[in-house]
Amino acid sequence: MTSVAAETDVLRQAFARLEEGRAEPSWLRDARARAMGRFVERGFPSPRDEAWRHTPIGPIVRTRWEPAEGSPRLSRPELRALIPGGFRGAEAVMVGGRLSNELSRLDSGQAGVAVRSLADVIGREPGLVEPHLGRLTDGEASVFADLNTAFATDGVVVVVDSGVVVAEPIHVVHLAAPGSDSPEVSFPRVLVLAGRGSQCRVVETYTGNAEGSHLTLAVTEVEVADNALVDHYRLQRESAQAFHVGTLAARLGRDSRFANRSFNLGAAVSRTDIEVRFEGEGGDCALDGLFMVDGERTSDTHTRIDHARPHCSSRELYKGVLDGGSRGVFHGVVLVRPGAQKTDAVQMNRNLLLSRRALVHSVPQLEILADDVKCRHGSTTGQIDPAALFYLRSRGLDEAEARSLLTWAFASDLVDGLEVEPLRKALLGHIQEYLSGSGIVREVLA
Amino acid sequence: MLEIRNLRARAGDKDILQGLDLSVGKGEVHAIMGPNGSGKSTLAHVLAGRPGYEVTGGSVSYRGQDLLALSPEERAREGVFLAFQYPVEIPGVSNVYFLKAALNAMRVHRGEPELDALDFLSLVKEKAKLVEMDEALVKRPVNVGFSGGEKKRNEIFQMAVLEPSLAVLDETDSGLDIDALRIVASGVNRLRGDERAMIVVTHYQRLLNYIVPDFVHVLVDGRIVRSGGKEMAHELEEKGYVWLEKEPAASGASS
Numbered sequence: 120m121t122s123v124a125a126e127t128d129v130l131r132q133a134f135a136r137l138e139e140g141r142a143e144p145s146w147l148r149d150a151r152a153r154a155m156g157r158f159v160e161r162g163f164p165s166p167r168d169e170a171w172r173h174t175p176i177g178p179i180v181r182t183r184w185e186p187a188e189g190s191p192r193l194s195r196p197e198l199r200a201l202i203p204g205g206f207r208g209a210e211a212v213m214v215g216g217r218l219s220n221e222l223s224r225l226d227s228g229q230a231g232v233a234v235r236s237l238a239d240v241i242g243r244e245p246g247l248v249e250p251h252l253g254r255l256t257d258g259e260a261s262v263f264a265d266l267n268t269a270f271a272t273d274g275v276v277v278v279v280d281s282g283v284v285v286a287e288p289i290h291v292v293h294l295a296a297p298g299s300d301s302p303e304v305s306f307p308r309v310l311v312l313a314g315r316g317s318q319c320r321v322v323e324t325y326t327g328n329a330e331g332s333h334l335t336l337a338v339t340e341v342e343v344a345d346n347a348l349v350d351h352y353r354l355q356r357e358s359a360q361a362f363h364v365g366t367l368a369a370r371l372g373r374d375s376r377f378a379n380r381s382f383n384l385g386a387a388v389s390r391t392d393i394e395v396r397f398e399g400e401g402g403d404c405a406l407d408g409l410f411m412v413d414g415e416r417t418s419d420t421h422t423r424i425d426h427a428r429p430h431c432s433s434r435e436l437y438k439g440v441l442d443g444g445s446r447g448v449f450h451g452v453v454l455v456r457p458g459a460q461k462t463d464a465v466q467m468n469r470n471l472l473l474s475r476r477a478l479v480h481s482v483p484q485l486e487i488l489a490d491d492v493k494c495r496h497g498s499t500t501g502q503i504d505p506a507a508l509f510y511l512r513s514r515g516l517d518e519a520e521a522r523s524l525l526t527w528a529f530a531s532d533l534v535d536g537l538e539v540e541p542l543r544k545a546l547l548g549h550i551q552e553y554l555s556g557s558g559i560v561r562e563v564l565a
Numbered sequence: 566m567l568e569i570r571n572l573r574a575r576a577g578d579k580d581i582l583q584g585l586d587l588s589v590g591k592g593e594v595h596a597i598m599g600p601n602g603s604g605k606s607t608l609a610h611v612l613a614g615r616p617g618y619e620v621t622g623g624s625v626s627y628r629g630q631d632l633l634a635l636s637p638e639e640r641a642r643e644g645v646f647l648a649f650q651y652p653v654e655i656p657g658v659s660n661v662y663f664l665k666a667a668l669n670a671m672r673v674h675r676g677e678p679e680l681d682a683l684d685f686l687s688l689v690k691e692k693a694k695l696v697e698m699d700e701a702l703v704k705r706p707v708n709v710g711f712s713g714g715e716k717k718r719n720e721i722f723q724m725a726v727l728e729p730s731l732a733v734l735d736e737t738d739s740g741l742d743i744d745a746l747r748i749v750a751s752g753v754n755r756l757r758g759d760e761r762a763m764i765v766v767t768h769y770q771r772l773l774n775y776i777v778p779d780f781v782h783v784l785v786d787g788r789i790v791r792s793g794g795k796e797m798a799h800e801l802e803e804k805g806y807v808w809l810e811k812e813p814a815a816s817g818a819s820s
Contacts, residue, residue, distance in 0.1 A: 505617070512614075513640075513646075513649075514641055515638050515642050520666075524655065531657020534657075562665070
């Protein structure tokens with residue numbers, strides 16, 4: 120098809136250029152070629168593609184994206200100002216998909232945990248990532264994840280040794296700061312390897328400046344070894360001109376625990392695919408998310424939890440707040456495979472519409488192929504409760520204030536009590552802005 | 566203070582208030598009793614300005630102004646308070662912040678300076694004692710995880726902080742055990758004063774053993790059919806409402 124060829128041409132040529140200059144191990148070159156091959160063969164998803172039916176990717180497909188190569192035009196302090204502050208542990212800052220040594224603090228001083236540049240690891244110690252890089256996405260994820268595999272030149276590798284409890288949250292920042300006027304695409308890649316019985320918290324922040332259009336195609340893979348515990352947070356607050364397509368894939372070993380809480384607050388179109396697979400018994404997984412959109416923006420979350428083993432439990436709670444003519448999508452699949460007895464799964468989606476023009480597609484799905492399981496799911500979409508609104512107004516709060524407060528009340532359980540204080544602070548700032556902070560909202564969120 | 570004349574109101578296509586007259590003076594406590602569906606709660610809600618009710622006739626004058634022309638928040642700022650039968654839970658917002666915002670909205674409206682956090686906290690401490698509110702409850706999110714009794718107590722606590730001129734208590738006694746009822750009622754009694762009028766809406770006479778009203782009115786089919794002194798409550802408890810349902814409308818007590 121000529122149209123597909125035209126859409127994929129720019130990236131195909133860019134890939135060929137990149138391959139010439141790369142001196143990488145053959146396993147990686149092969150993986151990249153396979154991924155690129157899949158993209159060339161399949162092209163971008165079409166509106167007929169069920170998984171992408173409600174995601175307006177037209178602008179992504181039509182734009183001739185160039186991989187971000189030049190250095191950003193912002194000064195270091197300007198870049199620093201885009202990063203949520205207050206993190207005291209290791210902090211890896213990627214600018215346009217490359218690790219910035221100037222902005223990063225990779226060594227937290229704690230033994231048993233390493234935060235490194237992916238390019239650096241591939242250059243010096245490829246064996247460390249060979250068994251893991253792409254294991255969770257190769258052939259199983261979207262073409263956008265394939266593009267990341269084909270192009271990602273750099274990234275962040277987090278390795279936590281067996282039994283190590285990482286004291287401070289590890290902060291991984293992806294800064295989209297265009298270096299040219301042409302539309303740029305960046306490919307942030309993160310690999311987290313949590314050793315047996317280890318424990319860590321990882322916060323990923325996707326942020327950027329407002330000028331120029333930008334596409335972020337992100338992939339994060341997390342391997343949680345037996346009895347390990349990973350609390351992973353994802354804050355997407357890219358500029359309102361940006362497009363964001365992210366994939367998060369995790370596999371859980373025996374008796375391990377993985378939690379992800381995602382906040383999608385920015386971007387014109389944001390799409391997140393989260394895939395979790397239990398590869399051992401006794402695993403536990405909690406996926407939560409909050410998105411807040413307005414204007415004509417779209418936030419789309421797809422989750423898939425694969426209960427491939429018995430005695431695992433999963434909890435999902437996704438909340439959406441929509442104003443203006445914005446769109447939201449939640450599509451969640453819980454797959455309970457034959458033999459995955461004693462699976463315990465709950466999947467919930469709740470949405471709050473602040474405007475008559477806003478629209479949500481909510482598709483919670485259970486596919487249960489075992490017979491001794493406890494699974495339930497639910498979905499609610501509604502407006503501000505008139506009784507609650509009246510209650511607040513009857514205490515003297517004006518209507519706009521009361522609506523802001525009730526919107527916060529709806530979202531608060533995913534923000535209050537966050538253990539990572541710098542993240543909570545950053546979120547409160549965003550939410551206040553979203554609610555165009557009246558007096559009481561400012562005070563409550565202070 | 567409050568003059569209700571021939572008030573008619575409907576919800577949807579159902580006429581509920583059908584020509585209600587009531588006059589409440591400063592410092593008076595009026596009890597409104599009546600069977601289920603007689604329009605007691607509707608009266609409370611219409612006075613507070615709840616959307617969803619359509620006033621189809623009559624007038625309500627509050628301290629010389631047309632109450633029905635004001636938004637719910639304007640009524641609140643003018644000193645009208647409704648203690649809800651079903652208080653609403655607001656996760657993520659502590660009682661303290663909520664009340665401070667409410668009180669300061671009123672102070673700004675009256676041209677008074679806003680209270681700062683310190684002054685407000687000492688006020689809250691003092692008022693919490695009135696209704697024996699645990700300080701932990703004061704700091705918790707509004708009504709979240711409160712028992713029925715705690716929610717009602719919280720309503721009276723809010724009333725104590727906001728110091729309204731006209732307080733309307735909508736079935737504040739429903740669902741309370743005797744201990745909770747005693748605490749709530751004693752809080753209300755301590756808030757009685759020469760400058761404050763109260764309308765106590767209740768289905769049961771029991772509450773009026775603790776909050777002794779100056780006047781009792783019986784509401785049937787959206788009209789006050791009988792008015793009298795506090796002793797009438799006991800009569801109602803004995804005889805029920807049925808014997809009154811045939812009576813012609815009586816005008817409300819005035820002072």
